[in-house]
Amino acid sequence: MGTEAPGKTSKITLAKALNAGLRRALEADPKVVLAGEDIGKLGGVFRVTEGLQKDFGEHRVIDSPLAESGIIGTAVGMALRGYRPVCEIQFDGFVYPAFDQIVSQVAKFHFRSAGRQKMPIVIRIPSGGGIGAVEHHSESPETYFAHTPGLKVVICSNPIDAYWMIQQAIASDDPVIFFEPKRRYHEKAELDTTIPPIPLHSARVVRPGTDLTMLCYGPMVKTCLDAAAAAAEEGRSVEVIDLRTLSPIDTATIVESVRKTGHAVVVHEAPTNLGLGAELAARITEQCFYSLEAPVLRVGGFDIPYPPSRVEDEYLPDLDRVLDAVDRSLAY
Amino acid sequence: MSNGDPELVQLLTPEGVRIDHPEYAFVGDDESIKGLYRDMVMTRRLDTEATALQRQGELGLWASCLGQEGAQIGSGRAMNASDVVFPTYREHGVAWTLGVDPLQLLGLFRGVDLGGWDSLQTRFHLYTIVIGAQALHATGYAMGIERDGLVGTGDPERDAAVIGYFGDGATSQGDVNEAFIFASSYNAPIVFFCQNNQWAISEPIERQSRIPLYRRASGFGFPGVRVDGNDVLAVHAVTSHALERARSGNGPTLIEAYTYRMGAHTTSDDPTKYRLADELEHWRLKDPIARVRAHLTRTGAADEAFFADVESEADELAARIREGLLSLADPDLVQLFDNVYVEQTPYLAEQQRWYADYSTSFESGDHDVAAGRQ
Numbered sequence: 001m002g003t004e005a006p007g008k009t010s011k012i013t014l015a016k017a018l019n020a021g022l023r024r025a026l027e028a029d030p031k032v033v034l035a036g037e038d039i040g041k042l043g044g045v046f047r048v049t050e051g052l053q054k055d056f057g058e059h060r061v062i063d064s065p066l067a068e069s070g071i072i073g074t075a076v077g078m079a080l081r082g083y084r085p086v087c088e089i090q091f092d093g094f095v096y097p098a099f100d101q102i103v104s105q106v107a108k109f110h111f112r113s114a115g116r117q118k119m120p121i122v123i124r125i126p127s128g129g130g131i132g133a134v135e136h137h138s139e140s141p142e143t144y145f146a147h148t149p150g151l152k153v154v155i156c157s158n159p160i161d162a163y164w165m166i167q168q169a170i171a172s173d174d175p176v177i178f179f180e181p182k183r184r185y186h187e188k189a190e191l192d193t194t195i196p197p198i199p200l201h202s203a204r205v206v207r208p209g210t211d212l213t214m215l216c217y218g219p220m221v222k223t224c225l226d227a228a229a230a231a232a233e234e235g236r237s238v239e240v241i242d243l244r245t246l247s248p249i250d251t252a253t254i255v256e257s258v259r260k261t262g263h264a265v266v267v268h269e270a271p272t273n274l275g276l277g278a279e280l281a282a283r284i285t286e287q288c289f290y291s292l293e294a295p296v297l298r299v300g301g302f303d304i305p306y307p308p309s310r311v312e313d314e315y316l317p318d319l320d321r322v323l324d325a326v327d328r329s330l331a332y
Numbered sequence: 333m334s335n336g337d338p339e340l341v342q343l344l345t346p347e348g349v350r351i352d353h354p355e356y357a358f359v360g361d362d363e364s365i366k367g368l369y370r371d372m373v374m375t376r377r378l379d380t381e382a383t384a385l386q387r388q389g390e391l392g393l394w395a396s397c398l399g400q401e402g403a404q405i406g407s408g409r410a411m412n413a414s415d416v417v418f419p420t421y422r423e424h425g426v427a428w429t430l431g432v433d434p435l436q437l438l439g440l441f442r443g444v445d446l447g448g449w450d451s452l453q454t455r456f457h458l459y460t461i462v463i464g465a466q467a468l469h470a471t472g473y474a475m476g477i478e479r480d481g482l483v484g485t486g487d488p489e490r491d492a493a494v495i496g497y498f499g500d501g502a503t504s505q506g507d508v509n510e511a512f513i514f515a516s517s518y519n520a521p522i523v524f525f526c527q528n529n530q531w532a533i534s535e536p537i538e539r540q541s542r543i544p545l546y547r548r549a550s551g552f553g554f555p556g557v558r559v560d561g562n563d564v565l566a567v568h569a570v571t572s573h574a575l576e577r578a579r580s581g582n583g584p585t586l587i588e589a590y591t592y593r594m595g596a597h598t599t600s601d602d603p604t605k606y607r608l609a610d611e612l613e614h615w616r617l618k619d620p621i622a623r624v625r626a627h628l629t630r631t632g633a634a635d636e637a638f639f640a641d642v643e644s645e646a647d648e649l650a651a652r653i654r655e656g657l658l659s660l661a662d663p664d665l666v667q668l669f670d671n672v673y674v675e676q677t678p679y680l681a682e683q684q685r686w687y688a689d690y691s692t693s694f695e696s697g698d699h700d701v702a703a704g705r706q
Contacts, residue, residue, distance in 0.1 A: 033479075059479055064514075065510070065513050065514055065517055067506075067510040067513065067514070069468065069506060069507055069510055070468055070507070070510035070511070070513065070514050072468075073465060073467075073468025073469060073471070073472065073507055073510065073511070074468050074469075074471050074472030074475060074511075074514050075472060076468065076469045076472055077418075077468065077469040077470060077471060077472020077473035077474070077475065077476065078472040078473065078475060078476045078479075079472075080451075080457065080469065080472075080473055080476075081472070081473045081476025081477065081480070082476065083476055083479070097506070100462060100465065100507075101465065101468065101507075104462050104465065105460075105462075105465055105469070108446075109458075110671055110672070110673065110674060111446070111668070111671045111672050112446040112447055112458055113446075113447060113451065113458060113671075114445065114446075114447075114448070114671055115670065115671040115674075116450060116451070116452065117451065117452075117458075118674055149672050149680075150672055150673065152673070152677075172674075172675070173674035173675065174673045174674050174675060201677070247677075248677035248678060248679045248680070249679065251678075251679065252678075
């Protein structure tokens with residue numbers, strides 16, 4: 001399985017875990033093809049596809065012309081021909097030229113064709129900030145896609161999920177927007193491939209607690225775990241849930257937790273206005289109204305365009321802002 | 333047009349006289365020409381009937397292909413059984429050549445579905461309304477054919493190609509230009525078939541391009557050809573050639589079928605606000621059907637009985653369309669939830685159940701406020 005591939009257990013980065021998962025998918029199904037800018041010889045700007053073109057050939061790992069709508073639009077045609085394209089959008093802020101193909105074509109084909117045509121396409125998008133990048137390289141556009149009927153949207157937060165979720169997304173007969181937290185690409189974890197994964201569209205309680213439910217995903221999971229550890233030192237028991245799936249949202253796991261804790265804080269990098277937090281707050285209010293002891297609070301990016309990177313640490317939710325929300329919630 | 337434009341491939345003049353071209357020849361006998369005539373008449377009748385049905389309130393909208401029958405039938409009949417079409421929303425004639433039930437085309441415009449035909453079985457993919465988006469789908473599909481090893485096998489039964497249709501307005505879209513680049517870069521087995529009908533709603537071709545559209549192809553690295561789109565024989569010859577080129581592994585071709593939109597853009601449009609009646613009269617003399625009829629009559633290949641038979645068949649088609657359309661059932665909103673996903677989400681299933689119960693509560697008379705809680 002390649003030079004850096006995992007054995008039964010191995011310490012592996014998130015980027016390498018994705019690479020290993022993609023390799024497994026390419027091995028498992030000859031109809032799986034990868035397409036994107038610089039993903040072949042270079043192995044992608046984050047090296048997620050490193051070595052795959054060398055091992056699977058140019059017909060299966062395709063260096064695309066520099067045209068995002070073209071990448072997704074041709075993937076639609078390949079899917080209609082029976083292929084399972086896995087497209088890479090190089091950076092979050094570059095997905096918009098492909099927005100029509102994703103929203104009007106990929107998302108709607110199964111519905112328009114009354115179920116006759118499937119769109120088993122995965123669109124991988126490195127997302128989020130915190131890497132000191134120039135503009136258009138640090139955005140969190142998940143809400144656009146989660147708002148679109150016909151798409152499924154997931155985001156991994158750690159190497160183990162990355163390895164499994166990419167394979168599950170590729171196996172899905174529905175189109176999946178697959179976000180990758182680019183600032184966590186190089187974080188490592190022990191991957192034991194003999195432990196089976198949980199279903200793709202399920203959230204996971206990553207730290208149990210009793211006083212407050214913290215809902216987060218992608219790059220914010222680590223931030224929230226750090227915050228929960230800090231809160232614990234003050235005697236507060238915070239339950240952290242990694243949403244993993246943003247469309248559909250695993251409401252059951254969330255509701256079970258909030259009915260227990262009575263407090264909920266949502267954390268994401270994306271702008272707060274109409275972000276995932278708004279939908280989560282609405283669902284929690286609808287389904288946990290009599291358990292709530294405080295309004296659902298949101299900690300998100302501010303509602304300004306992503307700022308110059310020298311101040312991105314102020315813009316992004318951090319441990320202190322998350323703890324501030326915990327304080328405010330528990331003070332009700 | 334016929335004699336003044338050396339760039340234009342033409343094999344049958346507007347007067348119905350067959351002429352030779354140094355590169356292209358129509359392959360077919362009198363019977364095949366009569367078949368093309370019949371196809372064009374049937375397409376026109378379908379189109380006329382649909383326009384009438386819209387005026388009577390039975391269709392929400394209709395996009396007429398009046399005047400473009402030669403371009404559509406000529407290209408549609410050039411395909412092999414392995415070739416596949418990605419249309420715009422105006423290719424009613426192409427759909428006819430592939431056996432798509434005209435009623436299913438009308439269903440979309442009536443609003444009972446979003447494309448009721450089986451595009452895999454008919455090889456006619458769904459109508460695409462976002463301008464130019466299908467050019468990329470066609471290209472991707474062609475890339476798939478190439479990956480399947482079905483290009484240049486030497487076996488004409490196995491080799492396959494794609495025709496991607498679009499109009500003159502679409503050539504300004506990024507997706508069409510990206511499709512040209514992908515197709516060229518990967519040498520995909522595709523024919524880009526542009527019906528230049530001179531108008532993109534109210535905007536004339538001069539607003540889209542300052543050079544003849546077919547010449548754009550050279551900038552992308554593949555051949556372009558301009559054909560008289562109202563000459564069904566020339567369109568058939570040029571398309572056959574381009575498809576054969578694609579199937580044998582020689583890559584894409586851009587065909588510019590030079591034609592005219594005799595009707596409005598759609599039934600919602602009013603072309604008298606932006607174009608002159610003179611122009612319409614000029615093009616009426618180049619009608620794609622009249623010239624074939626003149627040719628068949630002049631050569632004696634068809635007699636009055638033949639033309640009467642075709643007319644009678646068209647009448648039957650019109651009656652069948654009218655009757656069938658009025659009996660199309662409206663869709664059930666509750667059932668539409670089933671096809672958003674292959675694997676429905678719990679959230680959507682809950683919303684579907686809620687709406688089913690809610691709508692049923694009105695029928696049973698026990699609707700109450702509590703039922704409105706989701």
